């Protein structure tokens with residue numbers, strides 16, 4: 001099975017989201033930074049590489065967030081919590097249309113890619129830092 005890794009980068013209670021510029025079907029939709037895990041690479045290594053390529057920043061990769069989301073047969077999106085190695089660094093949209101730091105109150109307002117939408121409850125939990133009692 002192949003894996004697309006996504007980085008849930010959190011700083012000061014906000015999540016970094018990026019807006020796709022292409023292809024046309026998904027342009028304007030929002031996603032987590034990340035991409036394909038290449039042969040010989042661990043998932044955290046792939047995330048660190050993608051964050052340098054897409055955002056120009058180094059990240060520390062933490063724990064898994066949420067469950068795998070199936071993108072198509074044989075391909076899943078797998079998210080990991082991450083933090084900026086340098087908290088003062090400003091990520092740049094090197095390959096995307098835009099970037100935003102999203103706080104929990106606006107998480108539901110973005111037009112996320114369908115797979116990322118499935119991760120929103122887990123992303124909200126990560127941002128809020130606690131599992132709410134029922």
Ligand SMILES: Nc1nc2c([nH]c(=O)n2[C@H]2C[C@H](O)[C@@H](COP(=O)(O)OP(=O)(O)OP(=O)(O)O)O2)c(=O)[nH]1
Nearest residue numbers: 004005006031032033034035036071077113115116
């Ligand atoms: N990076 C990323 N891709 C996602 C997310 N959700 C989602 O459905 N995808 C899809 C979009 C793409 O079909 C695929 C990742 O492609 P990509 O273009 O970002 O990754 P990549 O740079 O490794 O791709 P490529 O060079 O092999 O084309 O996964 C997400 O949150 N982050």
